[in-house]
Amino acid sequence: MSALFNGISEKEKNKLFTLLHTHVYTFEDNINIIPTIRNTNIIGIVDEGSIEFTKTNYYGDTTLIEVLEKDDIFGTSISSLYNNEVELITKGKTTVIIIDFKRLMKEENISKSYYNIFIQNLFTILNEKIKDKNDRISILTNKTIRNRLLEYFNSNRAAGTNNVYLPFNFTNLAAYLGVDRSAMTRELKYLKEERLIEIKGKRITILY
Amino acid sequence: MSALFNGISEKEKNKLFTLLHTHVYTFEDNINIIPTIRNTNIIGIVDEGSIEFTKTNYYGDTTLIEVLEKDDIFGTSISSLYNNEVELITKGKTTVIIIDFKRLMKEENISKSYYNIFIQNLFTILNEKIKDKNDRISILTNKTIRNRLLEYFNSNRAAGTNNVYLPFNFTNLAAYLGVDRSAMTRELKYLKEERLIEIKGKRITILY
């Protein structure tokens, strides 16, 4: 659960949506939602389902930028919908809440305390997004698969432990690390043989 | 020049700084400024000089995350100062303006129109930062030096032209792309020989 509505009651949340004239859209599985919401300066919130945010370069290679789950945000003023190589593809039936960014910034809203909390939460989430991206950049600048794995494991330990719980499967881990999956599997085998890690399902234990 | 003070006059800017109780710090060359500003929930603005934002992983490899120039922003609520592997190193004598984030979010400020513009500008800048990082991630997931170069060139054309003007030298380009500099030089030679690009100083012309 994201922090977007932290400190805001369900009642206030509904008031906020009225105040901001939010729109709700529902999409079937595997739809690019950008054509529906394009040309508007908006903030979108995933309310149900999930969305894969991808970017395709000029020769057709696609990068998975992030997976947006319930209460994650996206939008012109947050990511880069204006870029036509970018797609937001629904995974499963998906509902999104759309807020007009201009309305969000209207002064008359400001007397409401929950409005201020909402703006603060938005900043906090953007902060976390930037931090996550910095972390991924740091990992991607490693020159070997081994170092990418080790840095990933190191910076994703469960607090106070030597365990990492993968938030996705190994195929997606390879994509996240920007490496060939089979080559990554080989490297994981070496790491296990050298007893630097142990793997049990999606739990990796760091032994080094 | 960043957009942080777009639509805000110099007079209003000074009023804003008074309103927000900003602090100004000046540092000599090559100082890590984090110890001075740590433990505060702040937004920092570079007013003079520049700052290299680096991240060092657990085995000592350092990644240059971004270079902050005049009017660029940083901070707990924007990047990840709480992370102790992170450094903000001044390049040359550098002055920064520090704004307490809590104060920035105080409701009593809100009647001022320039305050609202300032908040909007902050969102816009964060948006651009996220977009830049997404672009870099997209480039870094390419598996060959050649493809990283070509995608970089393609997504950094000067508007409406086939020219790219490097904002840094080739050594830093290699760091940005996460590749060995000498290997990159070799690849650039091949690209020139195959007449896919032309290089004249820091101007690259795309011929493909």
Add this chain to the structure above:
DNA sequence: ATAAAATTGTTGCACTTGCAACATTTTACA
């Protein structure tokens, strides 16, 4: 103007990795 420092260019070599092609196992779903 000159020395020092930084940047750029070059190349051999070892090694990592992508790729392809396929086997095996697990998961999804009708």
Add this chain to the structure above:
DNA sequence: TGTAAAATGTTGCAAGTGCAACAATTTTAT
């Protein structure tokens, strides 16, 4: 419960790239 689909595991091989070590050039500072 059975079958298709997805995920994981394996391996040979060619190709790309990091690394090291050095030369040449350009920039910076005094």
